[in-house]
Amino acid sequence: MNFTKMHGLGNDFIVVKGLEEDIQTIIKNAKKICDRHFGVGADGILLVLPSDAADIKMRIINSDGSEAPMCGNGVRCFASFVYKKGIVAKKNMTVETIAGIQRPEIIMKDDIVTAIKVDIGTYSFLNQDIPVEGEPDKEAKNLEIKIDENLFEATGVDMGNPHCVIFTDDVEKVPLEKWGPKIENYPLFPLKTNVEFVQVISKDHLKMRVWERGCGITMACGTGACAVAAAAFEKGFTGKQVKVTLPGGDLFIELTDDKRVYMTGPAQEVFEGHLELEKIC
Numbered sequence: 179m180n181f182t183k184m185h186g187l188g189n190d191f192i193v194v195k196g197l198e199e200d201i202q203t204i205i206k207n208a209k210k211i212c213d214r215h216f217g218v219g220a221d222g223i224l225l226v227l228p229s230d231a232a233d234i235k236m237r238i239i240n241s242d243g244s245e246a247p248m249c250g251n252g253v254r255c256f257a258s259f260v261y262k263k264g265i266v267a268k269k270n271m272t273v274e275t276i277a278g279i280q281r282p283e284i285i286m287k288d289d290i291v292t293a294i295k296v297d298i299g300t301y302s303f304l305n306q307d308i309p310v311e312g313e314p315d316k317e318a319k320n321l322e323i324k325i326d327e328n329l330f331e332a333t334g335v336d337m338g339n340p341h342c343v344i345f346t347d348d349v350e351k352v353p354l355e356k357w358g359p360k361i362e363n364y365p366l367f368p369l370k371t372n373v374e375f376v377q378v379i380s381k382d383h384l385k386m387r388v389w390e391r392g393c394g395i396t397m398a399c400g401t402g403a404c405a406v407a408a409a410a411f412e413k414g415f416t417g418k419q420v421k422v423t424l425p426g427g428d429l430f431i432e433l434t435d436d437k438r439v440y441m442t443g444p445a446q447e448v449f450e451g452h453l454e455l456e457k458i459c
């Protein structure tokens with residue numbers, strides 16, 4: 179398997195040209211391939227595939243082997259990859275995902291890709307969209323999450339994938355490795371959920387940490403940053419333009435009046451590699 183290792187603020191991916199590889203074997207062995215000791219090591223695998231509905235298609239496989247409908251840091255890495263490889267010769271492209279068509283724009287300075295701005299679609303708080311157990315057309319704005327002796331008030335957000343957002347005074351004090359998996363698998367979320375703890379720094383600055391569904395603690399989560407920006411705006415904590423600081427760095431999120439979200443941030447290649455699949459499968 180030939181691959182390119184990339185990351186978006188430390189949320190890292192193995193990018194593979196799907197038509198040139200045995201993707202069924204790759205998907206079946208994603209956990210081993212993503213293992214940081216016995217495999218290549220990554221939070222997930224991004225598969226480049228042809229599309230009838232867009233310029234190109236992206237499939238996302240989490241490091242536990244589950245398939246995700248959408249990945250914010252991933253779509254920035256993906257867009258940079260297909261542009262630089264000449265697979266899609268357009269700076270403004272469309273990318274088909276399970277969550278819908280994403281619209282990344284490659285931003286360049288002196289022929290270098292400096293950032294990617296993505297129209298990541300619209301956010302929703304509706305139970306039926308996230309999904310969250312309960313009346314389908316009710317908004318998941320005051321979920322009660324009970325973990326051990328702690329009772330959290332959470333906001334459920336759909337960003338094409340599910341997010342459980344909890345506001346706190348100090349994200350550094352959150353025992354994420356303890357609470358993350360319990361919330362990820364909480365009965366309210368039939369498809370499990372990504373978990374974000376977020377601290378309001380100012381009207382235009384949020385700080386967050388994330389436990390990702392199917393991955394665990396990551397350095398950054400693009401859809402998670404969009405979800406916390408949407409939740410903070412709806413609660414009146416922030417405006418429509420906000421910097422979200424994650425352990426791996428900053429993302430810039432813009433919301434529109436019709437709940438559309440734009441995310442801007444970097445994507446970085448690290449190395450190209452070759453893996454003999456039979457050696458670990």
Ligand SMILES: N[C@H](CCC[C@H](N)C(=O)O)C(=O)O
Pocket residue numbers: 189238240245246247248249250251252339340372390391392393398399400401402
């Ligand atoms: N673990 C996520 C997919 C990756 C999302 C994250 N890496 C991002 O940047 O949005 C899920 O199962 O919904």
